Amino acid sequence: MINNKVYVFNAALKHRKGIWRRIEIKDDQTLGDLDSIMRQAFNHDDYHLGEFFSGRVWKSESLGEIESDGSGAGAKKKIDELKLVEGNTIEYVYDFGDDIQHVIKLERIVDTVAGAKYPRVTSKNKIRNRYCVSCKKIQKKTIATWICIDCSEEEQKQVLLCEDCLGEEHEDHYGEELLL
Ligand SMILES: [Zn+2]
Numbered sequence: 001m002i003n004n005k006v007y008v009f010n011a012a013l014k015h016r017k018g019i020w021r022r023i024e025i026k027d028d029q030t031l032g033d034l035d036s037i038m039r040q041a042f043n044h045d046d047y048h049l050g051e052f053f054s055g056r057v058w059k060s061e062s063l064g065e066i067e068s069d070g071s072g073a074g075a076k077k078k079i080d081e082l083k084l085v086e087g088n089t090i091e092y093v094y095d096f097g098d099d100i101q102h103v104i105k106l107e108r109i110v111d112t113v114a115g116a117k118y119p120r121v122t123s124k125n126k127i128r129n130r131y132c133v134s135c136k137k138i139q140k141k142t143i144a145t146w147i148c149i150d151c152s153e154e155e156q157k158q159v160l161l162c163e164d165c166l167g168e169e170h171e172d173h174y175g176e177e178l179l180l
């Protein structure tokens with residue numbers, strides 16, 4: 001009988017550490033499986049390459065690329081082949097153009113739970129409401145769901161907006177939906 005273990009990872013955006021997901025995956029599952037749950041957990045569109053690294057993205061050994069269809073050099077590598085111990089981190093980059101980097105830390109190794117489907121997301125950061133900066137100017141509190149990338153770059157701070165304000169006042173700008 002094979003006694004599978006479950007790796008409990010904390011995966012966080014490298015440049016927005018408040019955004020994290022706890023991900024559980026079995027030791028005989030693969031980096032392809034981990035890539036697929038990372039894409040879901042962080043709402044990444046599904047068209048780009050992902051790549052895992054043994055340490056820092058681009059600065060350490062590549063564990064192989066993974067295509068959007070789940071194939072690729074790293075896809076079949078099993079989680080237990082990574083020889084991780086609790087506290088170790090690997091990193092993941094999604095979309096070599098946008099270069100969205102994630103730090104994935106092994107929190108602990110536990111037993112499988114009967115009936116559970118792996119990989120799975122078991123928890124995530126609390127959602128901290130942030131408000132639209134345009135609405136704020138007219139004393140309205142509206143939850144921001146977008147970031148204007150053009151204005152954020154120009155003002156050197158995050159310009160967060162509600163959907164209406166993004167559409168009305170920033171229609172020629174590049175906006176991205178906020179990951180919460
Ligand atoms: Zn607004």
Ligand SMILES: [Zn+2]
Pocket residue numbers: 148149150151152169170173
């Ligand atoms: Zn703008």
